[in-house]
Structures are given as structure tokens and as C-alpha cells.
Amino acid sequence: MTVRGRLAARGIDGVTLLVLPAVALLVLLFVYPFLYGLFLSFRPKDGSLLGNYARFFGDPFFRDTVWVTMRLALPVTLLNLLLALPIALRVRHLRRQRLLITVLVLPITLGTVLVSEGMLNYFGPQGWFSRTLMLLGLIGAPVKLVQSYTGVFLSLLITGFPFTFLLTLSYVTGIDPALEQAGATLGAGPSRRFRHVLLPLLLPGLAITFCLSFVQAYSVLPSAVLVGDPSRTTRVISIAAYQAAFEEYDYAMASTVALIMGATQLAVVGMALGLRGLLYRGPAGGAKG
Amino acid sequence: MGAAPGPAFHALRLDGLQRDFGALNALKGLDLTIQRGEFIALLGPSGCGKSTALNCIAGLLPLTGGSIWLDERRIDTLRPEERGFGMVFQNYALFPHLTARRNIGFGLRMRGVPKPELERRVDAAIAMVRLESQSEKLPGQMSGGQQQRVAIARAVVVEPPLVLMDEPLSNLDAKLRIEMRQEIRRIHNQLGTTTIYVTHDQEEALSLADRIVVLRDGRIRQVGAPEELYARPAHLDVAEFMGYRTRLAARILARDGDVLTLDLGIGQLQGIEAAPIAGETATLALRPDDLQPVAEGTPHLRAQVEAVEFIGREFHGLARSARGDALHFRAAERPALGETLCLGADPRRVLAYPEMQP
Amino acid sequence: MQIRHRFVDRLWATALWTLVGFFVVNLLALIATVVVSSFGTRWLRSWLPADWTLRWYAAAWSEFQLGDVLLTTFQVVLAVVVLSAVFGVPAAYALARRDFPGKRLAMLLLLLPMLVPPVTYGIPLATVLYQSGLGGSMAGVILANLVPSIPFVVLVMIPFIEQIDPRVEAAARVFGAGTGRLFLHVLLPLLAPGVMAALLLVLVRTIAMFELTFLTAGPTSQTLVVALYYAVFASGVRAVQSIDAMAVIYMSVTLVWLLIALRFVNPTQLVGRSKRSG
Structure with missing residues (x-):
């Protein structure tokens, strides 16, 4: 057998x-670049091996960004999922x-x-939203929704909800409607059909949706700066990474922050996927004979 | 679970069932009374409204007109989960995340049946469909036939007054289909349930049903016992469905009771008047295997042999008449190609219908 | 009992539709605000601007050098589209048609850039680019944008190629078509619809790709979305309306391509989930 033949046999x-x-x-x-960033993160300016990591976890200015990002990304992702599923x-x-x-896209x-x-x-303060609420008499003075945590939260809701919704919809439409009909003919009302038929079939897909939506929310950058409060309550981790790289020109620190960002986000995703591993994950289309 | 029938009722009555999809009328007023214990087949080509009718009875589709009665109780306003019927779906619709056992027990669980009784009844149902060794498998790990058995067990284990089956065998191969057919009839007899069975396969309907309801364009064409429908279809459509596939135009020469003498231009035949014929002209329907070579003296058609094949025991041939009709026939001996034959048939197998039937 | 059921049902449905309606109305109003503002002269303490004008567009065009920015944007997008097709389609073909050792590793490598947010790998990538002298140049921006685009093309194309019957290609070979002619006369026409759909999606996504371009672009290699970010970021400097005019220009560019894309693809594909990956 020639070399070529042997290789072809293996595909x-x-x-x-x-x-x-x-x-x-x-x-x-x-x-x-990823490996290089990893290498770089262990070669801080001060020369010690773990200097960058020590700096990140030692300095609340850096350390708190993880918490700030989580505090934004987790509730928004969960809220989006909670809204997207029933809709x-x-x-x-x-x-x-x-x-x-199309509108949601x-x-x-x-x-x-x-x-x-x-x-x-x-x-x-002069925008249509506040004006309408004031016209309806719901508020007395314009509400301040931007330049704050709320602003970033809303921006993540506006861009995140459609994303979460479309993913959820694709999982929901993947379930054979006959399964729900079967549940109905067997005596299950709407809420029990949801609990016993739809939800178990949807959970693996919802876990994936959660992960992908969370990743989007966790890496929020422009809106945290533009409609947020980027020096305090919305100083998310990507801002810290950006500042290290392009304001301090400390690429080693920037890579460290980026890697910590990746690691913390993967920890949440890993947890969600770990829970997913406990679920049924076969086809949801009704097995074809 | 033995032979205990479901909640006692005497008759299910469909009263002027209507269902529209926008401008399309899928059901145009269906009237039918089904007695307890009957096996009814709804038979018709695709798009005739038979699945729509079944879904309406199950409550999966709301009616746009008419009503459904279980004795004196009106049930068409109930939701499917309140009707308590069993249903077997075309693609089985087994819950993919539940084992066969849990699928079968689903309906009992929803009814809040206590655990020991639930286990006992599920065991009995598993035994009835002979799936003892497969009961802990997920549907995805089972063959089509096994999934089918689970679907049937799941529908009947709650002892429903009525079992609805929507083309349950259409996804199986031919051999398994015949096997499952017998299985379905056995379970029906064993449990004494009432069954409505939707199919487009006349053989299935003939072999399974006590009564066949032939549907066409959202209306009932004919209702009757299988042998009745087979021997005397009341309509050309029904005849075609029962295998009378050859159609020939003819003129009536003479009447003797319901036996007609007919002229086809390529010869003469005797036949029976299967539906009242007002005019002089008629359409004949016959089965390919009822036409065979006959002696010159009896009524016959003349046609030239075009093709012959041996099908075991006898020959099957195709002959063409002078005016171009394709005539399928059978013969005990091999006819020669190009030979002109006299083909005749038993008058009771030649059905005459009005040329245009409503 | 039944009546109560139906009432709860109705109530639930109404609540959900109201929520959807509220979201859509606010979203459209938000977009409309930008458009209205860009055409208004003065807009203070009122529902609508005092008068209408087109001058902000002229102002934005000269202030932000939109001519150059648009040119850069189109060059970058075009290069990314072409290169991701050149690299992505053959790879998708190989992955769809062959089983080989290391295939799972290759798939993982292709999936990762889509699962990791751009900022995470964008910063080390920008570092490498700056060190190799490509940082801030248009080449650097294009290279960075290829990282999510190639995997995207591959993932969209694999299911598309899988549904083309390989026997068609075998038949072409039997009838004597060589590899070149097979590609030209058989594969290309069959693949064209899928390639076009994938590339349109890449195009729309690249126009809107902020993070990677932001991290790798210099002053002369900014795309429209990055220029818009800087304009909003430094919003004290310019009139709000000219920033809005720029936003409307960005919106129109994106929407034109979105509408073209929507004629050929399912909107959910923009979310970037290849079918049945769950």
C-alpha cells in the first residue's frame, strides 16, 4: 500500500x-495571541512571576471589576431568559x-x-421616554436612566433580549408540537404540560442560551462607557483591560485582565454546562421510526 | 386491567362537524354515530379531512361549527385534557426524555393515580404490548415498531372511553405493518375499547374495521361494513378506493332489474347498476384482476395484447382496445403478444355509475 | 372551571403581548429619536425639534471625515468577506465531507472564537499585532475581523454542504470532470446560495463589529462604528445633531445590507447559531 493510499484510508x-x-x-x-498573552501575563513590569495577578486581586480598583461585571451580566441574562421563554x-x-x-434583529x-x-x-432627561411618563402623570420630574448602572442594564436588555429570544425561539420551535398534544390528550393541562413535557426538553437548550447570552453581557464594553458610569458602578472588567492596554500601555497587565475575564466567564459557563450535563439531551423532535 | 371498558357510554355522536382553515373548508358537516365497542376506520385520500376530523374529536382543533356528544353530554367545548380520550399519533409523539415505562405511566400520573395502582396498571400495559424487556429504554433507543407499541400502551392504559389513532402504521415497513395491524385489533378486542382509526390505506381499513367511513373533500361518501363497501361501493370515488381502478365509458343498451347490458364501442359487457343512473350513458369501474379471456359467445371486449408478465400461478397482461383503452387482465395461460383477445368479467364485478356523479 | 381557565389564559396572553409591544415600541422610538434629532435644527424641551434641516449631514460629513471612514469601512468589510470565503468555504467542505484524525480538534478550534467574547482574545491579539507592526493598520483590522468571521462561515456552510448529495459529485467524476471543472461546473453552482447567505451575514456582522476593530484600529483605519463610538464618547465637543446624523448614516448602511441579507437568510441566523448545534 502506498503512503497516499494509507493516508486516504484514514480520511x-x-x-x-x-x-x-x-x-x-x-x-x-x-x-x-492567546498563548502569548498567557506568557506575557506572567512577565509583569516588576519582574515577579505572579505580579500581575497579585496586583489584580490585591487592588480593589481591579478586583471589584469582576463583581461589577457579574452584578450586571447575571441579572440581565436571567431576566432576558425569563422574559424570552414565555414569549x-x-x-x-x-x-x-x-x-x-425582523424588528428584534x-x-x-x-x-x-x-x-x-x-x-x-x-x-x-428631555427624551421621549421621560416626557411620555410625565404626560401620563406617572412621574413628576424627568428620570435619570443613563450615565448609571440602570443605563447599562437597559442597554444590555435592549441588545440582549432579542438575542436571547431568537435563540430560545429556535429551541422552542424545535420541539414537535405533537408532544404537547400528546400531553394534552393524556390529561395534562397547560401548566403541567409545561412542567412535565416542555421544560425538561427545553432545559438543555436554555442552558446553552444562558451561556451565549451571558458571554455577550459579560463582555459589555461600549455601553458601559457611553451610557454607564464607567469610573464607578459600571467599571466592568473589559474597561479595566482596555485601560491597561491603551492608556497605561501595560500589555502584560492588559493580557492578565483579559485572561481573568475569560476565566471568570468560563467559570459561570462551565457551571451552567455542568448542570446541563445532568439533563436529558436527546432530540426534541419526537423520535422518528 | 383485563377487559374492563372505560367510563361507560353508549354512543359518540358527531353532529354537523365543521372546520374551516381560513377560506378552506376541511370538514363540511360531518354526521356520524359511533356505538360503544366499535372499531371505526376513517378512510380517504390525503386532504379529505379525516385527520382534521380526528383532531376535532380529540379537541386538538376547535370546531368552527357543529357539536360532539358523548351520550347526552356535549364535549366539543372541553379541552383535550378534559375529554379523557386516548390518542396514538402518526409519528408516535413519545416523550423523548422519558423511558418507555414513564411514557406509558404519564396519563395515570396526570390523573393522580396512586403509585402502587399506577405501577400495576403500567406493568399490565407493558405486558399487553410485549415490551417487558424494553421498558427502561428511552424512545430514541427503540425501533419503530417498539415505539409504536409504547404509543398504543400509553393511549390505552388510562382505559379511555375512546381511542383515536392517526395513521399509526404509516411510518412502518410493510411486514411490520401487517403484524401491528393484528396487534391493534387484538388490543381493541381484549380491552373492549371504542376505536376511531384514520388511514389512507384501504387494505388496513378493510382488515381492521367494523365499519368504514369513506371521506372525500370534507364530506362522508359512504359508511358501511368492509365487505359491503368492497362489494358495492356506492360511488365511483369509493369504487376507485376499493381497487376498481379501470374506468370505461359505456352506453346502456338494456336493463333487467339492476343488471345492465352495456355497449362500450369495443364490445359489450354486462354489469350492475351500483348507483342510480338517469341517462343513457354510464361509467364502468372494474378491478384489473376481474377481467379475463372468455369464449366468443359471452359478452366481451376486444383488445390486442401489449405486455404480459408472469406473477406466479397466473399471468397478468395489458391489452389495448381499438379506441385506445388500457385494459388490465389476468389469464391462466400465457397470451401471445399482439394477439387479439376477447375479455369478459362476472357481471357482479362490473359496476356502472352515472357518468357525472355529485 | 373552563371559563376560569380561559380567562387566565387570555390574561396571560395579554400580559405577554403587552410586554412585547412595550419593548418594540420603545425600541422603535429609540431609533426614531436619533433620526428625528439628525434632521432637527434645535430640539430642547419639546416633543419635536423647532424646525427641520439637512445641514447636520453636511457638518457630520466634513467634521468626521465620513468620506474616508466610509471608504475604510467598505475596504475592510470587502476584504474580510472575500478572505473569510477563501479560507472558510474550503475548510467547511473538508469538514463536511471527510472524517479524519484531528477533526474534533479542528472543530473545537473553529468553535472557540465564536464562544469567547471578542474583548478576551482581542486584547492579546492587539498586543501581538502592535508588536509585529500591524497594529493600527488596515491589515491589522482585517486580520482581527477574520478571527470570528472564518468560523462563522464554516459553521454556516457545513450543514449546507452536508445536505448536498455527494453522489452528484461522484456522478460528475464518472462523466469525466476533472477537479477543476468539477469545482467550476458542479460545486460552485450548488454552493453559491449557501456561500452568498454566509457572506451576507459576515458582511452585516463585520459592519457592526465594534470591539475587535476598536482594539486594533488606528486613526486611519477606523470603521464607521468605531468612529461613531469616538464621536459619542467625546460628545461635548460636537453638536449632538451631527453625531446623530452620523449615527443615521451608520444605521442606513447597516440596514440596507440587513434588508438585502434578510431576503436570502433566515433572520435567526444572524444570531449565529448553526442549526442543531445544541
């Missing part, structure tokens, strides 16, 4: 080689979903910078 031939350029480029642009369960019965979906494609810019106007 390696000309076609397989097509994967190489993409892999090589990603190794160069993704893996290498997705309703919308799936809708025949004309496309219009609603808007904030995702426009991005956080534009949403923040709009929020500055809309939620500002």
Missing part, C-alpha cells in the same frame, strides 16, 4: 488538506413571526454603540 486526501489554511490562520491569529412559547404559534423577528445588527447613542437621547 486524509487532497480534500482534507483544504481545512489547513483556515486552521493555520486561526492558530496564528487566535491560539498564538417564545406564545410566538411559536404565531403564523406571521417574521415581522416580529434590528438592535442586534445595529450594535451596542448605536443603541447607546439612541439611549442617550431617548432616555435622557
Whole structure:
């Protein structure tokens, strides 16, 4: 057997080689910088091995960013999920979903910078939001919703909810409607159908949705600066990383912050996926014979 | 669970059932009374409204007109979970996250049956569908036939007054289909349930049902026992469904009671008037295997043999008449290609219908 | 009993639809605020501006050098789209058609950049780029944007390629088509719809990609979204309306491509989940 024949038997031939350029480029642009950042993080300016990490965890200015980010990202992600699930369960019965979906895709494609810019106007003291509430007599004076924790929270809600909703909807529509009908003919009312049929089938998908939405919220950057309070209550971890890199030009520290950011976020994601591992994870489409 | 029937009732009555989907009328006033213990097949081509009718009875689709009665109790306003019927879905709709045992026990759990009784009844149902060794498997790990058994057990274990089956065998291969057919009938007899069974396969309907309801375009065409429908379909559509696939245009020459003498231009045949015919012209329906070579003296059609195949025991042939009709026939001996044959049939197997039937 | 059921049902549905309506109305109003402001002369303490004008667009165009920024944006986006097709489509083809040792590792490598937020890898990547002299240049911005785009193309294309029957290619070979002609006459036409959908999505995502461009761009290699960020960030310096005018220009660019993309793809694909990855 020739070398070529032996390789072909293992699935390696000309076609397989097509994967190489993409892999090589990603190794160069993704893996290498990551490893380099890791290497750099252990070579702080003061020369000690763990100096950067000691600085991060020793200085509340850095340390608190983890807590600040969590305090934003976790509640927003959970709220988004909590809102998205019942709405997705309703919308799936809708025949004309496309219009609603298109409207919801808007904030995702426009991005956080534009949403923040709009929020500055809309939620500002002279904006339509405060005006309408005052017209309805719900508030006496304009509310201050931007330049604060609330501002960032709202921006994450506006860009995050559509994302969470569309993911949830794709899981919800993946469940064979006959399963719910079967539940109904077997005597389960709406709430018990949800608890015994839909929820167990949806939970693995919801765990994934939670992870992806959380990652988005955790890496919040532009809105934390533009509509937040970036020196105190919304000084999120990505701001700290950015400042280390581009204001102090301390790339070693910046890499350290980025890595800690990745690690803390992965810890939450890992926990969610670990819980998911305990669940049923087969197809939800009703097994085909 | 033995032969105990579900909550006693005498008859299920469908009264003018209507269902519209926008401008489309899927059901145009369905009237039918089903006696307790009957096995009813709803038979028809796809799009005839048979699945719609079943979903309406189950409560999965609200009616747009008419009503459903269980004796004197009106049930079409109830939600599906309040009707207490059992249903077997086309793709089984087993809960993929539950084992076979938990799938079967689902309905009992929802009814709050105490655990020991639940276990006992689930065990009996598992035994009934012969799945003892598979009961702890998830649906995804089972074959189509096994999933089918779980679906049936799940529907009947709650001892419903009525079991609804929506083309339950359509996803199985031919051999398994025949096996499961017998299984379904056995379970129906053993439990004494009332069953409504939707199918587009006339063979399935003929072999299973006590009564067949043929649907077409949202209306009932004919209701009757299988042998009745088979021998005397009241309508050309029904005849076609029962296998009378050859259609021929004819003119009536003479009547003798309900026996007609018919001229087809390519010869003559005798047949029976299967539905009242007002005019002179008629459409004949016959089964391919009822036409065979006959002697010159009896009524016959003339046609030239085009193709012959041996199907074991006898031959099956295709002949073409002078005016172009394709005539399928069977013969005991191999006819020669190009030979002109005289083909005739038993008059009781030649059904004459009005040319245009409403 | 039944009536109560139905009432609760109705109430629940109404509450949910109200919530959706509230969200959509606020979202659209938020976008409308930007548009209205960009066309208004003075807008203080009133529902609508005092008068309408187009002059903010002229102002924004010259103040923010939008001509240059738009040119840069299109160059970057075009390069990213073309390069991610060149690298992504062949890789997707290999991954869809072959099983080989290390395939899972390759898939993992392709999935990771989509699961890790851009800021996390963007900072080390920017560091490397700056050290190699590419930082701040347009090449650096393009390279950085390839990191999420190539995996995206691969993940969108794999299921698309898998549903093309390999026997079609086998048949073409039997009829004597060489590799080149096979690609040109058989594969390309079959793949074209999927490639186009994937590239349109990459295009929309790259226009809106803030973090990576922000971390790697210099003054001459900013894309529109980054320029907008800097304008909003330093909002005391310029008139609010000219920033809004710039935002409207950004919005129109994005929306035009979004509308084109939506003609060919399912909106949920913008969220970037390949079918059945869960």
C-alpha cells in the first residue's frame, strides 16, 4: 500500500488538506495571541512571576471589576431568559413571526454603540421616554436612566433580549408540537404540560442560551462607557483591560485582565454546562421510526 | 386491567362537524354515530379531512361549527385534557426524555393515580404490548415498531372511553405493518375499547374495521361494513378506493332489474347498476384482476395484447382496445403478444355509475 | 372551571403581548429619536425639534471625515468577506465531507472564537499585532475581523454542504470532470446560495463589529462604528445633531445590507447559531 493510499484510508486526501489554511490562520491569529498573552501575563513590569495577578486581586480598583461585571451580566441574562421563554412559547404559534423577528434583529445588527447613542437621547432627561411618563402623570420630574448602572442594564436588555429570544425561539420551535398534544390528550393541562413535557426538553437548550447570552453581557464594553458610569458602578472588567492596554500601555497587565475575564466567564459557563450535563439531551423532535 | 371498558357510554355522536382553515373548508358537516365497542376506520385520500376530523374529536382543533356528544353530554367545548380520550399519533409523539415505562405511566400520573395502582396498571400495559424487556429504554433507543407499541400502551392504559389513532402504521415497513395491524385489533378486542382509526390505506381499513367511513373533500361518501363497501361501493370515488381502478365509458343498451347490458364501442359487457343512473350513458369501474379471456359467445371486449408478465400461478397482461383503452387482465395461460383477445368479467364485478356523479 | 381557565389564559396572553409591544415600541422610538434629532435644527424641551434641516449631514460629513471612514469601512468589510470565503468555504467542505484524525480538534478550534467574547482574545491579539507592526493598520483590522468571521462561515456552510448529495459529485467524476471543472461546473453552482447567505451575514456582522476593530484600529483605519463610538464618547465637543446624523448614516448602511441579507437568510441566523448545534 502506498503512503497516499494509507493516508486516504484514514480520511486524509487532497480534500482534507483544504481545512489547513483556515486552521493555520486561526492558530496564528487566535491560539498564538492567546498563548502569548498567557506568557506575557506572567512577565509583569516588576519582574515577579505572579505580579500581575497579585496586583489584580490585591487592588480593589481591579478586583471589584469582576463583581461589577457579574452584578450586571447575571441579572440581565436571567431576566432576558425569563422574559424570552414565555414569549417564545406564545410566538411559536404565531403564523406571521417574521415581522416580529425582523424588528428584534434590528438592535442586534445595529450594535451596542448605536443603541447607546439612541439611549442617550431617548432616555435622557428631555427624551421621549421621560416626557411620555410625565404626560401620563406617572412621574413628576424627568428620570435619570443613563450615565448609571440602570443605563447599562437597559442597554444590555435592549441588545440582549432579542438575542436571547431568537435563540430560545429556535429551541422552542424545535420541539414537535405533537408532544404537547400528546400531553394534552393524556390529561395534562397547560401548566403541567409545561412542567412535565416542555421544560425538561427545553432545559438543555436554555442552558446553552444562558451561556451565549451571558458571554455577550459579560463582555459589555461600549455601553458601559457611553451610557454607564464607567469610573464607578459600571467599571466592568473589559474597561479595566482596555485601560491597561491603551492608556497605561501595560500589555502584560492588559493580557492578565483579559485572561481573568475569560476565566471568570468560563467559570459561570462551565457551571451552567455542568448542570446541563445532568439533563436529558436527546432530540426534541419526537423520535422518528 | 383485563377487559374492563372505560367510563361507560353508549354512543359518540358527531353532529354537523365543521372546520374551516381560513377560506378552506376541511370538514363540511360531518354526521356520524359511533356505538360503544366499535372499531371505526376513517378512510380517504390525503386532504379529505379525516385527520382534521380526528383532531376535532380529540379537541386538538376547535370546531368552527357543529357539536360532539358523548351520550347526552356535549364535549366539543372541553379541552383535550378534559375529554379523557386516548390518542396514538402518526409519528408516535413519545416523550423523548422519558423511558418507555414513564411514557406509558404519564396519563395515570396526570390523573393522580396512586403509585402502587399506577405501577400495576403500567406493568399490565407493558405486558399487553410485549415490551417487558424494553421498558427502561428511552424512545430514541427503540425501533419503530417498539415505539409504536409504547404509543398504543400509553393511549390505552388510562382505559379511555375512546381511542383515536392517526395513521399509526404509516411510518412502518410493510411486514411490520401487517403484524401491528393484528396487534391493534387484538388490543381493541381484549380491552373492549371504542376505536376511531384514520388511514389512507384501504387494505388496513378493510382488515381492521367494523365499519368504514369513506371521506372525500370534507364530506362522508359512504359508511358501511368492509365487505359491503368492497362489494358495492356506492360511488365511483369509493369504487376507485376499493381497487376498481379501470374506468370505461359505456352506453346502456338494456336493463333487467339492476343488471345492465352495456355497449362500450369495443364490445359489450354486462354489469350492475351500483348507483342510480338517469341517462343513457354510464361509467364502468372494474378491478384489473376481474377481467379475463372468455369464449366468443359471452359478452366481451376486444383488445390486442401489449405486455404480459408472469406473477406466479397466473399471468397478468395489458391489452389495448381499438379506441385506445388500457385494459388490465389476468389469464391462466400465457397470451401471445399482439394477439387479439376477447375479455369478459362476472357481471357482479362490473359496476356502472352515472357518468357525472355529485 | 373552563371559563376560569380561559380567562387566565387570555390574561396571560395579554400580559405577554403587552410586554412585547412595550419593548418594540420603545425600541422603535429609540431609533426614531436619533433620526428625528439628525434632521432637527434645535430640539430642547419639546416633543419635536423647532424646525427641520439637512445641514447636520453636511457638518457630520466634513467634521468626521465620513468620506474616508466610509471608504475604510467598505475596504475592510470587502476584504474580510472575500478572505473569510477563501479560507472558510474550503475548510467547511473538508469538514463536511471527510472524517479524519484531528477533526474534533479542528472543530473545537473553529468553535472557540465564536464562544469567547471578542474583548478576551482581542486584547492579546492587539498586543501581538502592535508588536509585529500591524497594529493600527488596515491589515491589522482585517486580520482581527477574520478571527470570528472564518468560523462563522464554516459553521454556516457545513450543514449546507452536508445536505448536498455527494453522489452528484461522484456522478460528475464518472462523466469525466476533472477537479477543476468539477469545482467550476458542479460545486460552485450548488454552493453559491449557501456561500452568498454566509457572506451576507459576515458582511452585516463585520459592519457592526465594534470591539475587535476598536482594539486594533488606528486613526486611519477606523470603521464607521468605531468612529461613531469616538464621536459619542467625546460628545461635548460636537453638536449632538451631527453625531446623530452620523449615527443615521451608520444605521442606513447597516440596514440596507440587513434588508438585502434578510431576503436570502433566515433572520435567526444572524444570531449565529448553526442549526442543531445544541
